[in-house]
Amino acid sequence: MNLLVNNYGVPAINFEVGILTKREIEIVERSILPDRQIAWDLDISYYTVLSHLKSIRNKTGIQDGRQLVYFGIKKGLIN
Numbered sequence: 001m002n003l004l005v006n007n008y009g010v011p012a013i014n015f016e017v018g019i020l021t022k023r024e025i026e027i028v029e030r031s032i033l034p035d036r037q038i039a040w041d042l043d044i045s046y047y048t049v050l051s052h053l054k055s056i057r058n059k060t061g062i063q064d065g066r067q068l069v070y071f072g073i074k075k076g077l078i079n
Contacts, residue, residue, distance in 0.1 A: 019059050027052045029077045031068045 020028065023042075027049065030038045035053070039046040053068075062068050072078035 020056065024052050024056050024059075025077060027056065028068060028072045028075075031065060031072050032078065 026042060027038060030041060033041070035049050036046050039049045042049075056068065057063060060071065062071055069078065
């Protein structure tokens with residue numbers, strides 16, 4: 001995992017999405033939504049969403065929602 005930071009303070013994303021589970025990818029795809037809306041859409045608990053977000057942060061080095069959205073767009077998960 002490369003944690004070099006670009007000009008916008010976002011970690012350089014040079015790894016494959018394959019390190020994320022299917023559910024984590026579903027969370028990233030919906031990362032522009034509030035966490036409670038993600039839970040509603042996926043029919044899971046709000047706390048489960050928070051757990052997945054923590055796992056995503058640990059695997060990617062992403063620290064906030066803005067960076068997560070950028071990651072999703074960069075990897076083609078968010079249109």
